[in-house]
Amino acid sequence: MRRVAKAVGVTPMAIYRHYQDRASLLNALADEGFEELTALLAGKKFSGSIEGQLTKMVEIYLEHALQKPRLFELMFLKPREGARRYPRDFKAGRSPTANLMAAVVQRAIDSGYFRNDDAWEIVFAMGALSHGLIMLYLGGRMGVPPAHFRAFYRRSFRRYIRGIRK
Numbered sequence: 001m002r003r004v005a006k007a008v009g010v011t012p013m014a015i016y017r018h019y020q021d022r023a024s025l026l027n028a029l030a031d032e033g034f035e036e037l038t039a040l041l042a043g044k045k046f047s048g049s050i051e052g053q054l055t056k057m058v059e060i061y062l063e064h065a066l067q068k069p070r071l072f073e074l075m076f077l078k079p080r081e082g083a084r085r086y087p088r089d090f091k092a093g094r095s096p097t098a099n100l101m102a103a104v105v106q107r108a109i110d111s112g113y114f115r116n117d118d119a120w121e122i123v124f125a126m127g128a129l130s131h132g133l134i135m136l137y138l139g140g141r142m143g144v145p146p147a148h149f150r151a152f153y154r155r156s157f158r159r160y161i162r163g164i165r166k
């Protein structure tokens with residue numbers, strides 16, 4: 001907390017007036033990250049093919065993660081009290097960032113574009129693919145420039161989407 005206070009130019013006690021402890025501060029930062037990502041998704045019109053809509057959505061996740069890698073890690077990979085849990089919170093519609101994707105996936109199932117399956121399981125698997133690729137890249141496990149990684153990421157999603165088509 002002292003380092004945070006110093007970085008933002010306040011006293012540690014000033015931070016404690018707003019956040020009970022380090023965990024509360026980190027939760028607030030993660031929540032802000034989700035609000036930001038939700039706004040990015042909500043600000044876009046997703047039209048065209050199912051594959052095109054889903055690809056546009058995951059590219060927003062990717063850009064957000066690449067621009068703010070530590071925030072991405074906090075949002076999706078660090079254990080936090082109050083973090084949404086699968087399946088309970090997701091299937092109850094408590095994930096504004098995933099709800100949009102789930103709606104597109106459900107439309108794809110209902111229209112026969114995708115096989116009959118659980119939309120939330122598909123969304124969660126897509127999230128795992130996205131997060132896994134991003135973490136491998138951010139962790140230096142992929143020796144490719146950013147443009148090549150972005151292309152690989154898109155191809156990976158196209159493969160996944162085509163694999164679940166009817």
